[in-house]
Amino acid sequence: MAKSISLKRDGFSPFMTLIYIIMSLVGIITLFPFFITMVNSIAPPEDFIMKDIILWPSRFDLSYYKLILTSGSDIFAAYKVTLFVTVVGTAVNLVITAMTAFVLAQKKLPFRSQITVFIVFTMFFNGGMIPNFLLVQKLNLLNSLWAMILPGAISTMYMLFLRNFFMTIPTELYESAALDGCSEVNTLIRIILPLSLPALATFTLFYAVDHWNDFYSGMLYISDYKKQPLQVYLRQVLYDATVRADPETMQKLLGDGELKYEPPSDAMKAATVISATLPIICTYPFLQKYFVKGMMMGSLKG
Amino acid sequence: MKKFVAMLLVAVFCLIAAVGCGTGTSDVTTTQGTTAGKTGAPSAQKPDTPAKVVWYWNEGNVQLPDDSYICKKIKEDLNIEYVHISPKGTDYEERLQLLLASRDIPDVITSYNTLTSNLVKWGVVQPLEKYLTNDYISNVIRVEPNWDTAVKYLTRPDGHIYSIPNCNRTIVAETPFIRYDWLKNLGLEVPKTYDELKKVLDQFTKNDPDKNGKNDTVGTMANEFYGLQPIAVNFAAAPDSWYKDGNGGVTLGMFLPRHKDYVKYVKSLIDSGALSKELATTKFDNVIEKLKAGKVGFLFTWNDFRHNKEIIKVQPEADWRPMTPPKGVYDQGYLPSAWLMREEYCISSQCKNIDAVFKLMNYMANDTSTEEKMDYTGSYWPMKYGEPGVNWEITSDGKIDMGSVNKALEERNKADTWAGRTRRFISKFDMTWKLSLTPDELKVRNEIDSYPLSINIPDSDSLKSINVEPLVMPDNASQFSQEWLLVKWTEFFYKAILGKVDIDQGFADFVAEADKAGVKDINDTMLKALQAANLLK
């Protein structure tokens, strides 16, 4: 196996060097916003005043993070809420999406087209904020964390993509599985899923990020401020720090107060974004191995 | 066995869904953990069951801790269970829509002019005239200095009054501030007219007023609403104010021929570099940052100008001072008075505890329980007042004598007005506002923050803008169309001042397009409404 791979990739050529250089440039360009945001989140207020764009802080100032931690009621509760919704929500998402995609991947399924249209139709026509809210209310889901999980249990787009991934698996596998006496569900669990790990990893990531960044359903359905998800909570912090700001408040909150100024809104925005984003970015490396390694189709015999 | 797995999965799902559905509530107004009861049934039959009052504020997301001191006190003193809902600025309308759609109408809604119109139209709120007497809200009437005027303002065309007023204590305006040290460095006088202002700003831009050897300063920075609007007012052509059109009718400032003068003036500032060309992309924050950086010499800004304290810290040598607005088309420099009404409180048509509501309002208006010198420091409604020659003077060596202003400030802080009281009441919900300032900080704040102040246009001036605030906006002249006009106007404005279109031609085109869209109807409706309300003098 290893030998065949090296046949595929020839050694270093000028062409490859060019590719590496271009990709590095792309990497630098796309890293730039995140880098600037990180720098903004630890730059002192005078930098924002004196410079147009901060490429490196003149000193490190953690007061914005301190403010985020101490302002508001309890940021850890918000993290916990979002964590719960993300983990449980993604699990629910994956199971139901995989089931549905699996079924719709069966080309011989009667009424397959019609069912797909039935589902796709919902992507376009939506009742709007008020009917959705009333529905959630009728179902007694208001102020429950499940309100952030159930209404979005399936993303039609992801499901259809997953279906297409499943469709690339050759039908011979089904036949050999059936010969072995596998039920449909078992086929799904024992054969299809293991062969679709890159796809599953992709949609795990997509669903997880969607849940993590979800602001709208938290704002709409949760009025109990102790159950607010992270994004809603942080938006509140940002608002308090920038729109309603009172320098004495900041000083009191920060004790001896490094922060003698109203925190620049750019700094607070940056710190908020980093606080929200860092955890989810850190989970990506764990999923990445599924993309990069991939699964060889050589397991046909399995 | 294997076939059961499929059924099991399905069953698990239904279970999850059912369990999930059970964990929430249908109570829309829950803000505290689990203590709020179910919706509806606010039965206060038993004498010791607290009556529930839900009040929907527009205060910017104040969150109530469970053991909130004020809620406990209200329950103790009044036997009322008070629910305080205060969503963040932009969420205010959205949350209200949801509450209304789910028929969970708050008992009291803090509202404003156009919203009240909608609420009345939809039947959400009830008429209140019979309650606006001493039998019900004597304390409120007592502490509201403008009660009679306000009540008159709030009377709608159908003869009913749907809200309880809360008036601005005083008037606030945008005051021009200028870098006094730059003036001194360049040997200039405080400008008195707009032409003089332009000359000063040009010098600020070109002649290195901060003497740092770099050509990095600019006369002023602004965008179309922040910083430039007061200039438009002084040209008697503020785009979104109503004026007499000289032919017996009324129209918006943006359509008056003299509006062109204003646009030309702004363009001249840009052409000479006195106004930063980047104003089209400048947000409010950026303007302030540039101010702090010491690059700007002049700005119309709100006279609380709290950023001033930070400027002191960043640039101690900066000497920002307020000045009388330069003379425009009026006899003196003028700024518009602020609205009389700060907010209004409507009561839901489904309110079952209206007695409790009034009891609560009276309590709020009579609140002597606070000893704190609570000073509302938010940026929305700074409450300052006074007049040049009355409360402050500019002495011969160019300083501001604020002896009388300090006194006024003290009085304001102890103000026994409805507005002052409600502010203090609200502030109790937010623990972070419970601050008192050290004597030094107070001194600094008093000195810097108490700069001038509002200046009123005398009644006899035929150029003044028409105060349409008390007018219940007729549908045609509603904000809906005005928003559109404003969008079109900003487009024209920027094209004109950036030199993309000839001002006279562009103005003619703009007016023609608005005419085609039916501006005349809006003007006529407005005229009739103003006449009916007797607001045209």
Add this chain to the structure above:
Amino acid sequence: MTNINPGKSKMLLDILKFRYYYLLLLPAIIFYIVFSYIPMGGIIVAFQDYNFMKGILGSEWVGLKWFEMLFTSSDFGTVLRNTVLISTYTILVTFPTPIIFALILNECRNLTFKRTIQTVSYLPHFISWSIVAGLIVTMLSPSAGIVNQIIKLMGYEPIYFMAEPQYTRGIIVLSVLWKELGWASILYIAALTGVSAELYESAILDGANRLQQILYISIPGISNIIMMTLIFAISGLFNVGFEQAYNLVIPATYETGQVISTYVYKIGIRNMQYSFSSAVGLAQSFVSMLLIIGANHAARKFNQDGAIW
């Protein structure tokens, strides 16, 4: 199990054969009915003057009033044209690039490099639009921005990019590319790992060079994903994301940058004009549905698997 009609009996037999599949499908069907179809009734507010107290059933009917208002508004032509143009440019620019990016990245041998570049490339997706827009405005600033510094060095006058209408659409499209390139490529990278290594091996043995491998193995291998992405992109022709248009378009450039979503927001949203915004949404949905039907139909001719139905 004997039926009179042979055709019918085949269908029934099929249904029976697939019965456990249908069972697996049940939760999804329930989900769509409950969370999508039931609230869908709310669409009728687009034809009403929604009164919050009277609710959906009690509000007054106004028929096509809002649609008329939208279509006869003098700005509608401009706004529609901008929306379609910006979407089209966006599709042209941001559709092929993630694919190319994924393909090239796939060719890189160094695993660490590959992982680093991939991780870094999707980071902008997490930064909110207001921050990205702020960065862009700063970089394009005529006084301090880096782009204009370079222009000045070359001896030209600085250009106020943000205020010049001819640049607005380009700025929007390139910003979207910058922000979403990495994230969009994840899907393709995952798909590429599924292409069988044996295919590559046999191609190499047949003497195919790298480019030919990409053209004849990689791309066909992920073609059904590509096709589906394209169909979804086309269906979004009449929607330009609110965030980017709101943050990057200023009044001076409304003539090229004002799109349907921002226009409706500016004139309607603050007045609780719920019905109006519903009507606009409905019109856009309707058009999107037509587009996806068309795109899907075309796709079916091309590549049966890539089509949605």
